[in-house]
Amino acid sequence: MIIDYRYHIASLVAVFIALGIGILVGSAVLGNEVIVKRQQQLADRLEIQLEELRQKNEAVQARANNLEIDNNIQKQFEKQVLPPLVAGKLTGKRLAIVETNSYGFRDDLVNTLTMAGATVQSVTTVLDGFDLTGRKDRLVSELNLKEADDNALVKQLAAETARGILTGEKQALLNTLAQAELLKLSGDYGVPVDGVIFIGGSQDRSLVKTEILDYPMIDYFLQQKLPVFGVEETDVTYSYMKDYQKKRVSTVDNVETPPGQLALVLAIAGKPGHYGVKPTAKQLLPPIDTATGGVGNVKPGQSVSGNSRT
Incomplete structure (x- = not known):
């Protein structure tokens, strides 16, 4: 999304340059005030759009920064809680x-x-x-x-x-x-x-x-x-x-x-x-026994459906 905004901003800047050249040419060659006025109105509208895009880009960047912070916090949390959850x-x-x-x-x-x-x-x-x-x-x-x-x-x-x-x-x-x-x-x-x-x-x-x-x-x-x-x-x-x-x-x-x-x-x-997290997974995690911290036992060779292999 940020890349798209940058693309649009670059495009608008190019339009501004083209308009500036057009205004100069129109004033010098044609001397037509109507053309110059319309070009100025178009430039004003483009300037407003450019400002809106700039503000949206800043908002998206701020959102991305916040998500990165949240992600780092989540990773730290997972690393800290994993050892006691698996211990023993x-x-x-x-x-x-x-x-x-x-x-x-x-x-x-x-x-x-x-x-x-x-x-x-x-x-x-x-x-x-x-x-x-x-x-x-x-x-x-x-x-x-x-x-x-x-x-x-x-x-x-x-x-x-x-x-x-x-x-x-x-x-x-x-x-x-x-x-x-x-x-x-x-x-x-x-x-x-x-x-x-x-x-x-x-x-x-x-x-x-x-x-x-x-x-x-x-x-x-x-x-x-x-x-x-x-x-x-x-x-x-x-x-x-x-x-x-x-x-x-x-x-x-x-x-x-x-x-x-x-x-x-x-x-x-x-x-x-x-x-896991893919369509082939049934759930993210197995049930965790928070009361005792333990899990049930399955005999070696028992399948995931609970039936013994033959």
Whole structure:
């Protein structure tokens, strides 16, 4: 809106200049007082409009400044109330994080999980969506994989990666994929965990491979009766929420924000559901027990609808 006002002001200034030239030319050449008078009336009206636009522009700028102040206050409030709201909610929980969009995520997510009492055992980042270009033959040879098309191999690598995260039996495979720059590994593998957080959502259409990358990994963890939580940031171009929800796992679509991180903590603590600000979310936050500060418990492997998985 401010940009539009500036455009109009610039246009009006140009009109003023044109009128000034017109008045000079009309006076010198034509000497017609009627023309000069009409031009002066038009200039007066334009001057009034210019003043009105200037006042509106100032009002909009003041409004924008106030909104920025309110937003900063809101952010400070959220940061201050988040620690006591999550404190102790995940005491003793051990979690694994799997990132399938290659972008990385903010440190404050791990900080929030830690504040809640959880331990992040490992963070596994799939790079470039397991793009096998120029790597396929080498990987097939080194990992003794069956010859197959790229999609089938990505599915196989995804499932084996999930197995390696949980059991540690595929450490050689994980290391080979890391050396091929298809995985980034951090933490301890083969350590029992109580849940797995998938960080999805993409800015690049070519990286959206939920069916061949995310699904095989999610399916493996669900088969092991582990709860899975699918999350993404608010401003991703391609959302994974609908895809994750097809697997009946809890989702949070604004995990970079304090409300999103609170929703994730409460979901892990036993309030499954679909939370956030996008159309795929059912509500912003799970119900919070203000009397005790606690949340209900859901047995590992229980779906977001409350029914046990088979």
